[in-house]
Amino acid sequence: MSDxxxxxxxxxxxxxPDKPRIIRPSxxxxxxxxxxxxxxxxxxxxxxxxxxxxxxxxxxxxxxPTVQQQLNDMYILMSVGFSVLWLVIFVIYGIGMYIxxxxxxxxxxxxxxxxxxGLINRTEKHVPYRTVTHISMRAGPFDRLxxxxxxxxQTAGGSSSSLESMAEEKLEGIIIYREVRxxxxxxxxxxxxxxxxxxxxxxxxxxxxxxSKDDDLLKALQDIKTILSQRFQNLxxxxxxxxxxxxxxxxx
Amino acid sequence: xxxxxxxxxxxxREIFRRPSSTLNELAExxxxxxxxxxxxxxxxxxxxxxxxxxxxxxxxxxxGLIKLATDFxxxxxxxxxxxxxxxxxxxxxxxxxxNGILKGFDFRSxxxxxxFFALKEQSILPWQAHKCRPQCETDCKSILGTLRSEHGLPSxxxxxxxxxxxxxxxxxxxxxxx
Numbered sequence: 407m408s409d410x411x412x413x414x415x416x417x418x419x420x421x422x423p424d425k426p427r428i429i430r431p432s433x434x435x436x437x438x439x440x441x442x443x444x445x446x447x448x449x450x451x452x453x454x455x456x457x458x459x460x461x462x463x464x465x466x467x468x469x470x471p472t473v474q475q476q477l478n479d480m481y482i483l484m485s486v487g488f489s490v491l492w493l494v495i496f497v498i499y500g501i502g503m504y505i506x507x508x509x510x511x512x513x514x515x516x517x518x519x520x521x522x523x524g525l526i527n528r529t530e531k532h533v534p535y536r537t538v539t540h541i542s543m544r545a546g547p548f549d550r551l552x553x554x555x556x557x558x559x560q561t562a563g564g565s566s567s568s569l570e571s572m573a574e575e576k577l578e579g580i581i582i583y584r585e586v587r588x589x590x591x592x593x594x595x596x597x598x599x600x601x602x603x604x605x606x607x608x609x610x611x612x613x614x615x616x617x618s619k620d621d622d623l624l625k626a627l628q629d630i631k632t633i634l635s636q637r638f639q640n641l642x643x644x645x646x647x648x649x650x651x652x653x654x655x656x657x658x
Numbered sequence: 659x660x661x662x663x664x665x666x667x668x669x670x671r672e673i674f675r676r677p678s679s680t681l682n683e684l685a686e687x688x689x690x691x692x693x694x695x696x697x698x699x700x701x702x703x704x705x706x707x708x709x710x711x712x713x714x715x716x717x718x719x720x721x722g723l724i725k726l727a728t729d730f731x732x733x734x735x736x737x738x739x740x741x742x743x744x745x746x747x748x749x750x751x752x753x754x755x756x757n758g759i760l761k762g763f764d765f766r767s768x769x770x771x772x773x774f775f776a777l778k779e780q781s782i783l784p785w786q787a788h789k790c791r792p793q794c795e796t797d798c799k800s801i802l803g804t805l806r807s808e809h810g811l812p813s814x815x816x817x818x819x820x821x822x823x824x825x826x827x828x829x830x831x832x833x834x835x836x
Contacts, residue, residue, distance in 0.1 A: 410729055413764075413771060414797050415786040427763065428737050511739070582731045585765035592768060 429512040429586060434552040435579020436507045442548060443499055447492040454488055512577045514590060517597055519559060521575045533575050535597045537561040543587045555583030557590065659722025661780050666715035669708060671777055674757060675810035677835045681705045684712065716756060719775045723760040726773055726782050732762025753835045754828065757809065772824065774801065777808050790820045802827060 458481045465477065506525045513520040518534045539562050545555035561574040580586050662670060668691045669684050679687075685703045688711075727734055736751075738744040754760065758775030770787040783801050790798050798820045806813065811830055818826065 410726070411782070411784055413730070413784040413786045414801060415788040415790070415794055416767060418786075418788050418791060418794060419767075425737070427733075428735065428739065429733070430735050582733060582765060585731055585733075589765040589768065 426513050426515040427589070429514065429577060429580065431507055431510050431577075431579030432554055432581045433507075434554045434581065436503060438548055438552040438554065438579070439503050439507075440500060441552075443496060443503075447496065451485075451489060451492065455485060458484060507579070510578075514593060516593065519575065519577075519590070521577070531575055533559055533561060535594050536601075537574075538594060541587060541590055541594070543583050545583065554579050554581055556580070557583050557587045559590070659725065659782065660718045662715050662718055663711070665707075666711045666718070667777065667780075669711040670715040670719070670758075671808070673712065674777065674808055677757070681708050681712075684708045719758050720755055722782055723755065723758070723773050723775060726784070727760055727762045730762070730764065730771065730784065731766075732764055732771055734760070734762045749836075750832050753832050756835075757831050759805075759828065759831070774805050776804050778804065785824075787821060787824065795820065799823075 462474070462477045462481055465473070502525055506523070509523065509525070509528070511520075511522045513522075517536075518532050521529075521531045521533070523529060538559055540560050542558045542560070543555055544558060549555055557577040557580060559575045559577070577583075577586065665688060668688050672679050672684055672687050676683075682705070685705055685708045688708060689703045724734075736744050736747050738747045751761075758777075760773045762771055762773070763769075764771045764786065767786065772785050772787065774783045774785065775781075776783050783804070785798065785801050802820065802823050803813075806827055809827075809831055811827065814823070814826065
Protein backbone atom coordinates (compact mmCIF):
# COMPACT_ATOMS: atom_id res chain seq x y z
CA MET A 407 0.00 0.00 0.00
CA SER A 408 2.95 2.34 0.64
CA ASP A 409 3.78 2.35 -3.10
CA UNK A 410 0.33 3.56 -4.00
CA UNK A 411 0.02 7.15 -5.21
CA UNK A 412 -1.67 9.66 -2.97
CA UNK A 413 -5.35 10.22 -3.69
CA UNK A 414 -5.91 13.94 -4.12
CA UNK A 415 -8.49 15.06 -1.58
CA UNK A 416 -8.29 11.89 0.52
CA UNK A 417 -7.29 13.91 3.61
CA UNK A 418 -10.53 15.88 3.44
CA UNK A 419 -13.67 14.19 4.79
CA UNK A 420 -16.10 13.81 1.90
CA UNK A 421 -19.79 14.43 2.20
CA UNK A 422 -21.64 11.11 2.64
CA PRO A 423 -23.18 9.73 -0.57
CA ASP A 424 -26.92 10.26 -0.72
CA LYS A 425 -27.56 7.15 -2.82
CA PRO A 426 -27.78 3.67 -1.28
CA ARG A 427 -24.84 1.39 -2.05
CA ILE A 428 -25.51 -1.76 -4.08
CA ILE A 429 -23.15 -4.66 -3.34
CA ARG A 430 -23.10 -7.82 -5.43
CA PRO A 431 -21.27 -11.10 -4.74
CA SER A 432 -18.10 -11.65 -6.70
CA UNK A 433 -17.73 -14.17 -9.51
CA UNK A 434 -15.30 -16.01 -7.23
CA UNK A 435 -18.29 -16.95 -5.05
CA UNK A 436 -19.73 -18.84 -8.02
CA UNK A 437 -16.40 -20.57 -8.66
CA UNK A 438 -16.16 -21.52 -4.97
CA UNK A 439 -19.58 -23.19 -5.09
CA UNK A 440 -18.68 -25.06 -8.29
CA UNK A 441 -15.42 -26.17 -6.71
CA UNK A 442 -17.19 -27.44 -3.56
CA UNK A 443 -19.74 -29.31 -5.65
CA UNK A 444 -17.05 -30.97 -7.79
CA UNK A 445 -15.06 -31.83 -4.67
CA UNK A 446 -18.10 -33.52 -3.12
CA UNK A 447 -18.76 -35.39 -6.37
CA UNK A 448 -15.12 -36.52 -6.61
CA UNK A 449 -15.10 -37.75 -3.00
CA UNK A 450 -18.36 -39.63 -3.54
CA UNK A 451 -17.22 -41.28 -6.80
CA UNK A 452 -13.82 -42.26 -5.35
CA UNK A 453 -15.48 -43.74 -2.24
CA UNK A 454 -17.88 -45.69 -4.44
CA UNK A 455 -15.08 -47.04 -6.63
CA UNK A 456 -13.09 -48.15 -3.59
CA UNK A 457 -16.17 -49.87 -2.13
CA UNK A 458 -16.98 -51.69 -5.37
CA UNK A 459 -13.37 -52.72 -5.78
CA UNK A 460 -13.41 -54.13 -2.27
CA UNK A 461 -16.65 -56.06 -2.93
CA UNK A 462 -15.27 -57.35 -6.23
CA UNK A 463 -12.11 -58.67 -4.62
CA UNK A 464 -13.78 -60.07 -1.50
CA UNK A 465 -16.80 -61.78 -3.04
CA UNK A 466 -15.72 -62.33 -6.64
CA UNK A 467 -12.58 -64.33 -5.85
CA UNK A 468 -14.50 -66.87 -3.75
CA UNK A 469 -17.43 -67.40 -6.17
CA UNK A 470 -15.68 -68.40 -9.34
CA PRO A 471 -14.93 -66.65 -12.69
CA THR A 472 -18.59 -66.26 -13.86
CA VAL A 473 -19.61 -64.34 -10.77
CA GLN A 474 -16.43 -62.28 -10.96
CA GLN A 475 -17.20 -61.37 -14.57
CA GLN A 476 -20.74 -60.35 -13.62
CA LEU A 477 -19.42 -58.26 -10.74
CA ASN A 478 -16.88 -56.62 -13.06
CA ASP A 479 -19.64 -55.68 -15.52
CA MET A 480 -21.77 -54.30 -12.69
CA TYR A 481 -18.77 -52.42 -11.33
CA ILE A 482 -18.08 -50.69 -14.65
CA LEU A 483 -21.77 -49.99 -15.24
CA MET A 484 -22.25 -48.44 -11.81
CA SER A 485 -19.09 -46.32 -12.05
CA VAL A 486 -20.06 -44.93 -15.46
CA GLY A 487 -23.71 -44.51 -14.41
CA PHE A 488 -22.86 -42.57 -11.26
CA SER A 489 -20.32 -40.39 -13.07
CA VAL A 490 -22.92 -39.48 -15.72
CA LEU A 491 -25.52 -38.85 -13.01
CA TRP A 492 -23.14 -36.50 -11.16
CA LEU A 493 -22.36 -34.73 -14.44
CA VAL A 494 -26.07 -34.17 -15.13
CA ILE A 495 -26.61 -32.92 -11.57
CA PHE A 496 -23.59 -30.62 -11.94
CA VAL A 497 -24.98 -29.06 -15.14
CA ILE A 498 -28.35 -28.40 -13.45
CA TYR A 499 -26.64 -27.14 -10.27
CA GLY A 500 -24.27 -24.97 -12.30
CA ILE A 501 -27.08 -23.20 -14.18
CA GLY A 502 -29.14 -22.81 -11.02
CA MET A 503 -26.22 -21.45 -9.01
CA TYR A 504 -25.28 -19.03 -11.81
CA ILE A 505 -28.79 -17.52 -11.83
CA UNK A 506 -28.88 -17.51 -8.00
CA UNK A 507 -25.61 -15.60 -7.69
CA UNK A 508 -26.52 -13.19 -10.52
CA UNK A 509 -29.78 -12.28 -8.79
CA UNK A 510 -28.25 -11.85 -5.35
CA UNK A 511 -28.11 -8.18 -4.31
CA UNK A 512 -27.24 -6.46 -1.02
CA UNK A 513 -28.32 -2.84 -0.69
CA UNK A 514 -26.91 -0.74 2.14
CA UNK A 515 -29.26 2.17 2.90
CA UNK A 516 -28.87 4.89 5.50
CA UNK A 517 -31.26 3.14 7.88
CA UNK A 518 -31.39 -0.53 6.83
CA UNK A 519 -29.79 -3.30 4.80
CA UNK A 520 -31.84 -5.00 2.11
CA UNK A 521 -30.89 -8.48 0.92
CA UNK A 522 -32.52 -9.81 -2.23
CA UNK A 523 -31.88 -13.45 -3.04
CA GLY A 524 -33.51 -16.69 -4.12
CA LEU A 525 -33.91 -18.80 -7.21
CA ILE A 526 -37.43 -20.16 -7.05
CA ASN A 527 -38.66 -18.23 -4.04
CA ARG A 528 -37.41 -14.69 -4.40
CA THR A 529 -36.99 -13.17 -0.95
CA GLU A 530 -36.35 -9.58 -0.03
CA LYS A 531 -35.25 -9.15 3.55
CA HIS A 532 -34.99 -5.77 5.29
CA VAL A 533 -32.68 -5.60 8.28
CA PRO A 534 -33.17 -2.25 10.07
CA TYR A 535 -30.10 -0.86 11.83
CA ARG A 536 -32.27 -0.42 14.93
CA THR A 537 -32.32 -4.22 15.41
CA VAL A 538 -28.67 -4.95 14.59
CA THR A 539 -26.73 -6.17 17.62
CA HIS A 540 -23.38 -6.84 16.01
CA ILE A 541 -21.61 -7.30 12.71
CA SER A 542 -18.91 -9.84 12.04
CA MET A 543 -16.94 -11.14 9.07
CA ARG A 544 -15.94 -14.67 8.21
CA ALA A 545 -13.54 -16.16 5.70
CA GLY A 546 -13.27 -19.95 5.77
CA PRO A 547 -10.48 -21.94 4.12
CA PHE A 548 -12.36 -22.22 0.82
CA ASP A 549 -13.26 -18.52 0.98
CA ARG A 550 -9.61 -17.64 1.46
CA LEU A 551 -8.70 -19.91 -1.44
CA UNK A 552 -10.96 -17.83 -3.67
CA UNK A 553 -10.09 -14.54 -1.96
CA UNK A 554 -13.61 -13.82 -0.74
CA UNK A 555 -15.37 -13.41 2.59
CA UNK A 556 -18.76 -13.07 4.25
CA UNK A 557 -20.12 -10.19 6.30
CA UNK A 558 -22.61 -11.43 8.90
CA UNK A 559 -25.26 -9.18 10.38
CA GLN A 560 -26.72 -10.40 13.65
CA THR A 561 -29.89 -9.05 15.15
CA ALA A 562 -31.57 -9.17 18.52
CA GLY A 563 -34.21 -11.57 17.20
CA GLY A 564 -31.90 -14.56 16.69
CA SER A 565 -33.61 -17.69 17.96
CA SER A 566 -30.97 -20.37 17.50
CA SER A 567 -28.31 -21.17 20.05
CA SER A 568 -25.59 -21.66 17.47
CA LEU A 569 -23.70 -18.40 16.90
CA GLU A 570 -23.12 -19.07 13.22
CA SER A 571 -26.75 -19.69 12.37
CA MET A 572 -27.83 -16.72 14.50
CA ALA A 573 -26.77 -14.34 11.73
CA GLU A 574 -29.92 -12.65 10.47
CA GLU A 575 -28.37 -11.94 7.11
CA LYS A 576 -25.18 -12.84 5.33
CA LEU A 577 -23.49 -10.80 2.65
CA GLU A 578 -21.62 -13.62 0.94
CA GLY A 579 -18.91 -13.79 -1.69
CA ILE A 580 -17.48 -10.29 -1.32
CA ILE A 581 -13.84 -9.64 -2.23
CA ILE A 582 -13.51 -6.40 -0.26
CA TYR A 583 -15.40 -7.79 2.73
CA ARG A 584 -13.30 -5.93 5.33
CA GLU A 585 -14.06 -2.59 3.69
CA VAL A 586 -17.76 -3.48 3.37
CA ARG A 587 -17.88 -4.41 7.07
CA UNK A 588 -16.24 -1.08 8.00
CA UNK A 589 -18.62 0.78 5.72
CA UNK A 590 -21.68 -0.87 7.29
CA UNK A 591 -20.31 -0.14 10.75
CA UNK A 592 -19.81 3.53 9.81
CA UNK A 593 -23.35 3.73 8.44
CA UNK A 594 -24.69 1.98 11.54
CA UNK A 595 -22.87 4.36 13.89
CA UNK A 596 -23.97 7.46 12.02
CA UNK A 597 -27.56 6.14 12.11
CA UNK A 598 -27.30 5.53 15.86
CA UNK A 599 -25.86 9.03 16.41
CA UNK A 600 -28.66 10.55 14.34
CA UNK A 601 -31.29 8.59 16.23
CA UNK A 602 -29.78 9.52 19.57
CA UNK A 603 -29.85 13.19 18.58
CA UNK A 604 -33.49 12.90 17.49
CA UNK A 605 -34.45 11.06 20.69
CA UNK A 606 -32.60 13.69 22.72
CA UNK A 607 -34.46 16.57 21.07
CA UNK A 608 -37.75 14.70 21.53
CA UNK A 609 -37.00 14.28 25.24
CA UNK A 610 -36.12 17.96 25.49
CA UNK A 611 -39.43 18.98 23.96
CA UNK A 612 -41.29 16.56 26.25
CA UNK A 613 -39.59 18.01 29.35
CA UNK A 614 -40.38 21.51 28.09
CA UNK A 615 -44.06 20.58 27.83
CA UNK A 616 -43.97 19.08 31.36
CA UNK A 617 -42.29 22.19 32.80
CA SER A 618 -44.82 24.51 31.16
CA LYS A 619 -47.68 22.31 32.51
CA ASP A 620 -46.20 22.53 36.03
CA ASP A 621 -45.95 26.31 35.70
CA ASP A 622 -49.62 26.53 34.73
CA LEU A 623 -50.63 24.36 37.68
CA LEU A 624 -48.56 26.44 40.09
CA LYS A 625 -50.08 29.62 38.75
CA ALA A 626 -53.60 28.21 39.15
CA LEU A 627 -52.82 27.12 42.72
CA GLN A 628 -51.42 30.55 43.50
CA ASP A 629 -54.58 32.14 42.08
CA ILE A 630 -56.73 29.82 44.20
CA LYS A 631 -54.62 30.69 47.27
CA THR A 632 -55.03 34.42 46.60
CA ILE A 633 -58.80 34.10 46.13
CA LEU A 634 -59.15 31.93 49.24
CA SER A 635 -57.00 34.24 51.35
CA GLN A 636 -59.13 37.22 50.19
CA ARG A 637 -62.29 35.32 51.12
CA PHE A 638 -60.83 34.33 54.49
CA GLN A 639 -59.82 37.98 55.06
CA ASN A 640 -63.39 39.06 54.32
CA LEU A 641 -64.77 36.41 56.67
CA UNK A 642 -62.34 37.44 59.39
CA UNK A 643 -63.35 41.07 58.94
CA UNK A 644 -67.01 40.13 59.16
CA UNK A 645 -66.40 37.99 62.25
CA UNK A 646 -64.49 40.83 63.92
CA UNK A 647 -67.32 43.24 63.14
CA UNK A 648 -69.94 40.81 64.54
CA UNK A 649 -67.90 40.16 67.69
CA UNK A 650 -67.46 43.90 68.24
CA UNK A 651 -71.19 44.45 67.76
CA UNK A 652 -71.94 41.65 70.28
CA UNK A 653 -69.54 43.19 72.81
CA UNK A 654 -71.22 46.59 72.45
CA UNK A 655 -74.69 45.05 72.91
CA UNK A 656 -73.54 43.30 76.13
CA UNK A 657 -72.23 46.59 77.52
CA UNK A 658 -75.60 48.17 76.98
CA UNK B 659 1.78 0.28 -15.24
CA UNK B 660 3.58 -0.63 -18.46
CA UNK B 661 4.56 2.54 -20.32
CA UNK B 662 3.18 3.17 -23.79
CA UNK B 663 5.61 3.13 -26.70
CA UNK B 664 5.98 6.38 -28.71
CA UNK B 665 3.75 5.09 -31.51
CA UNK B 666 1.10 3.86 -29.06
CA UNK B 667 1.20 7.23 -27.31
CA UNK B 668 0.57 9.12 -30.56
CA UNK B 669 -2.31 6.84 -31.54
CA UNK B 670 -3.93 6.94 -28.08
CA ARG B 671 -3.56 10.73 -27.82
CA GLU B 672 -5.40 11.10 -31.13
CA ILE B 673 -8.15 8.69 -29.98
CA PHE B 674 -8.52 10.64 -26.71
CA ARG B 675 -8.88 13.90 -28.64
CA ARG B 676 -11.06 12.55 -31.43
CA PRO B 677 -12.68 9.22 -30.51
CA SER B 678 -14.24 8.86 -33.96
CA SER B 679 -10.87 8.82 -35.77
CA THR B 680 -10.58 6.14 -38.45
CA LEU B 681 -7.55 3.89 -38.88
CA ASN B 682 -6.53 5.82 -42.00
CA GLU B 683 -6.56 9.10 -40.10
CA LEU B 684 -4.57 7.56 -37.28
CA ALA B 685 -2.03 6.20 -39.76
CA GLU B 686 -1.68 9.63 -41.36
CA UNK B 687 -1.14 11.29 -37.99
CA UNK B 688 1.37 8.64 -37.01
CA UNK B 689 3.26 9.22 -40.26
CA UNK B 690 3.39 12.98 -39.72
CA UNK B 691 3.99 12.79 -35.99
CA UNK B 692 6.79 14.82 -34.54
CA UNK B 693 8.62 15.18 -37.87
CA UNK B 694 8.67 11.41 -38.35
CA UNK B 695 10.99 11.01 -35.39
CA UNK B 696 9.06 8.12 -34.01
CA UNK B 697 9.17 5.84 -37.02
CA UNK B 698 11.90 5.45 -39.59
CA UNK B 699 11.50 7.88 -42.52
CA UNK B 700 10.20 6.57 -45.83
CA UNK B 701 8.59 3.62 -44.11
CA UNK B 702 4.89 3.41 -44.81
CA UNK B 703 2.59 3.01 -41.86
CA UNK B 704 0.28 0.09 -42.53
CA UNK B 705 -3.19 -0.09 -41.01
CA UNK B 706 -2.53 -3.36 -39.24
CA UNK B 707 0.27 -1.86 -37.13
CA UNK B 708 -1.92 1.16 -36.30
CA UNK B 709 -4.66 -1.18 -35.16
CA UNK B 710 -2.11 -3.05 -33.04
CA UNK B 711 -0.83 0.18 -31.43
CA UNK B 712 -4.42 1.11 -30.66
CA UNK B 713 -5.36 -2.20 -29.04
CA UNK B 714 -2.07 -2.66 -27.16
CA UNK B 715 -2.18 0.95 -25.89
CA UNK B 716 -5.76 0.55 -24.71
CA UNK B 717 -4.94 -2.77 -23.07
CA UNK B 718 -2.00 -1.28 -21.13
CA UNK B 719 -4.15 1.63 -19.88
CA UNK B 720 -7.04 -0.65 -18.96
CA UNK B 721 -4.81 -3.11 -17.09
CA GLY B 722 -3.03 -0.28 -15.26
CA LEU B 723 -6.31 1.29 -14.15
CA ILE B 724 -7.85 -1.98 -13.00
CA LYS B 725 -4.69 -2.99 -11.14
CA LEU B 726 -4.56 0.33 -9.30
CA ALA B 727 -8.28 0.11 -8.49
CA THR B 728 -7.66 -3.37 -7.06
CA ASP B 729 -4.68 -2.11 -5.04
CA PHE B 730 -6.82 0.69 -3.62
CA UNK B 731 -9.55 -1.92 -2.98
CA UNK B 732 -12.16 0.11 -4.79
CA UNK B 733 -15.62 -1.28 -5.46
CA UNK B 734 -16.12 -1.34 -9.23
CA UNK B 735 -19.51 -3.08 -9.21
CA UNK B 736 -22.40 -1.53 -11.10
CA UNK B 737 -24.88 0.46 -9.06
CA UNK B 738 -27.88 0.13 -11.34
CA UNK B 739 -30.61 -2.26 -10.24
CA UNK B 740 -32.71 -2.84 -13.36
CA UNK B 741 -31.28 -4.66 -16.44
CA UNK B 742 -31.82 -1.60 -18.70
CA UNK B 743 -30.00 0.75 -16.34
CA UNK B 744 -27.29 -1.83 -15.86
CA UNK B 745 -26.73 -2.06 -19.61
CA UNK B 746 -26.56 1.73 -19.89
CA UNK B 747 -24.09 1.95 -17.02
CA UNK B 748 -21.96 -0.82 -18.55
CA UNK B 749 -21.75 1.14 -21.82
CA UNK B 750 -20.76 4.36 -20.03
CA UNK B 751 -18.11 2.54 -17.98
CA UNK B 752 -16.73 0.95 -21.14
CA UNK B 753 -16.43 4.35 -22.84
CA UNK B 754 -14.73 5.83 -19.77
CA UNK B 755 -12.29 2.95 -19.51
CA UNK B 756 -11.40 3.39 -23.20
CA ASN B 757 -10.72 7.04 -22.45
CA GLY B 758 -8.45 6.25 -19.52
CA ILE B 759 -10.91 6.94 -16.70
CA LEU B 760 -12.08 4.49 -14.07
CA LYS B 761 -14.41 5.27 -11.23
CA GLY B 762 -14.80 3.17 -8.11
CA PHE B 763 -16.20 3.52 -4.64
CA ASP B 764 -13.86 3.65 -1.68
CA PHE B 765 -15.69 2.04 1.25
CA ARG B 766 -13.13 3.27 3.77
CA SER B 767 -13.52 6.95 2.97
CA UNK B 768 -17.15 6.59 1.87
CA UNK B 769 -16.46 8.47 -1.36
CA UNK B 770 -16.15 7.97 -5.09
CA UNK B 771 -12.57 7.75 -6.37
CA UNK B 772 -11.68 8.54 -10.00
CA UNK B 773 -8.53 7.20 -11.61
CA PHE B 774 -7.31 9.16 -14.67
CA PHE B 775 -4.59 8.06 -17.02
CA ALA B 776 -2.47 11.14 -17.79
CA LEU B 777 -0.82 10.80 -21.19
CA LYS B 778 1.82 13.43 -20.54
CA GLU B 779 3.13 11.80 -17.39
CA GLN B 780 2.24 8.25 -18.48
CA SER B 781 0.87 7.58 -15.03
CA ILE B 782 -2.48 7.30 -13.27
CA LEU B 783 -3.71 10.17 -11.12
CA PRO B 784 -6.19 9.18 -8.39
CA TRP B 785 -8.69 11.82 -7.30
CA GLN B 786 -11.42 11.56 -4.69
CA ALA B 787 -14.76 13.29 -5.10
CA HIS B 788 -14.96 15.93 -2.40
CA LYS B 789 -15.83 19.56 -1.79
CA CYS B 790 -12.58 21.39 -2.34
CA ARG B 791 -10.96 23.60 0.25
CA PRO B 792 -8.58 26.46 -0.65
CA GLN B 793 -5.51 24.30 0.07
CA CYS B 794 -6.46 21.53 -2.38
CA GLU B 795 -8.36 23.47 -5.01
CA THR B 796 -5.23 24.16 -7.10
CA ASP B 797 -4.27 20.47 -7.19
CA CYS B 798 -7.79 19.37 -8.08
CA LYS B 799 -8.18 21.96 -10.82
CA SER B 800 -4.78 21.09 -12.25
CA ILE B 801 -5.71 17.38 -12.45
CA LEU B 802 -9.01 18.17 -14.12
CA GLY B 803 -7.29 20.68 -16.42
CA THR B 804 -4.83 17.96 -17.55
CA LEU B 805 -7.71 15.56 -18.14
CA ARG B 806 -9.71 18.08 -20.19
CA SER B 807 -6.74 19.24 -22.26
CA GLU B 808 -5.67 15.67 -23.09
CA HIS B 809 -9.19 14.95 -24.28
CA GLY B 810 -9.29 18.16 -26.30
CA LEU B 811 -12.12 19.65 -24.26
CA PRO B 812 -12.23 23.46 -23.99
CA SER B 813 -12.34 25.11 -20.58
CA UNK B 814 -15.91 25.84 -19.49
CA UNK B 815 -17.00 29.47 -19.85
CA UNK B 816 -18.45 29.66 -16.38
CA UNK B 817 -16.71 29.17 -13.06
CA UNK B 818 -17.61 25.73 -11.79
CA UNK B 819 -16.99 23.85 -8.61
CA UNK B 820 -14.60 20.91 -8.99
CA UNK B 821 -17.33 18.33 -8.32
CA UNK B 822 -19.49 19.82 -11.08
CA UNK B 823 -16.50 20.05 -13.39
CA UNK B 824 -15.74 16.34 -13.11
CA UNK B 825 -19.39 15.55 -13.74
CA UNK B 826 -19.48 17.72 -16.86
CA UNK B 827 -16.13 16.39 -18.13
CA UNK B 828 -17.29 12.79 -17.90
CA UNK B 829 -20.60 13.60 -19.57
CA UNK B 830 -18.79 15.41 -22.41
CA UNK B 831 -16.41 12.47 -22.95
CA UNK B 832 -19.29 9.98 -23.07
CA UNK B 833 -21.38 12.24 -25.34
CA UNK B 834 -18.56 12.48 -27.92
CA UNK B 835 -18.59 8.72 -28.41
CA UNK B 836 -22.33 8.18 -28.54
